[in-house]
Amino acid sequence: MPIFESVPNISEGRDRQKINALLEVIRPLADLQILDYSSDADHNRSVFTYIGTYAAVLRAGTVLVKKAAEILDLKTHSGVHPRLGVVDVLPIIPVWQADMADAVRLARELGGEIQKCGVPVVFYEYAALNPSERNLADIRRKRYNDRHSTAGLVCVGARNYLVAYNVNLDTANVSVAQTIAGQIREQGGGLRGVKALGLYLQSRSCAQVSMNLVAPEIIGPREAYAKVKSLAEGVGVQVKEEELIGVLPEVVAQEARKLSADIDRKIALLKNMGEKAKEKKLR
Missing domain, CATH: 3.30.990.10 (Formiminotransferase, N-terminal subdomain)
Structure with missing residues (x-):
């Protein structure tokens, strides 16, 4: 299915x-x-x-x-x-x-x-x-x-598949995040398959590099984190935390296989029940 x-x-x-x-x-x-x-x-x-x-x-x-x-x-x-x-x-x-x-x-x-x-x-x-x-x-x-x-x-x-991934910086200066986003963005000559924005999170009083990794098999969270960390430390800023949004592709694939098998079993069961009912009616 x-x-x-x-x-x-x-x-x-x-x-x-x-x-x-x-x-x-x-x-x-x-x-x-x-x-x-x-x-x-x-x-x-x-x-x-x-x-x-x-x-x-x-x-x-x-x-x-x-x-x-x-x-x-x-x-x-x-x-x-x-x-x-x-x-x-x-x-x-x-x-x-x-x-x-x-x-x-x-x-x-x-x-x-x-x-x-x-x-x-x-x-x-x-x-x-x-x-x-x-x-x-x-x-x-x-x-x-x-x-x-x-x-x-x-x-x-x-x-x-893509991976939505954010790195929060230990600074309230959003221009730092915006500069890093521009440096890692593929469109600006940065990392392959990376789309990025620099944002300010008021509730956490920190800047964020918000990313979509559209080629996670090439540049995944680990590689993106390392690059953001390196660029941030280059201007004297530390990484505060990281966030993964949603579900990793391999987990989605695993759950999809299970769901497909469950639906196929239900269809087979209903088909079998229908055939048995038909046989019973013909007797």
Whole structure:
């Protein structure tokens, strides 16, 4: 049974009641497993990680955006992380017995269902309809006039695994984090597959280098940490702590194999029960 991962990033990281309401619309769905969820008050952002069948992930993304559009308002949102919508990004990752073409098909269908809810969609990465919108950073720099007044828009994509990883610095000077982010960012000639921002976390009174490692098999958390630490120490700043957001790719793959096997067993059992019932009826 093909299994996909989805990692929606939601523009709410402070109101626990609203975060729980969003989790509750996906928690009961059949053939779907929530692997992780985390929230950050400074980013004012929550990240959910779940896996499931094509149909389950399609349903989860649709009901999640619909609920978020009902209870969240982008006009009143504040946080250090850039965002375009109440559900900011909604990526689809092929995990087990599925390839990128399957993920693109699912992302495009999911985007269509979201648009039926009245929320505009921009497709990115492998699902992009426009080459200029393949890179999420390029999308964030564009101006979209058709955004929903309170829900904004949703970036729906098909992509490979990435690792969201943050390093907090023992300084309140955000320019240090911004400089390091520019030095390690692949786009600026830094580390392969690294996207980075320098942010200030008010609740912790420290600067943060926030990273997406999009080629973790080449540059993973260990390599990224070493580089950030070296650059920080070069300007007399120590590393305070590190954070892994979500689930590592190898764990996702392991859980996907288990879920696929469980679903296949259920299907085989139902098929066997149906055949036995048919035989009994023929006697």
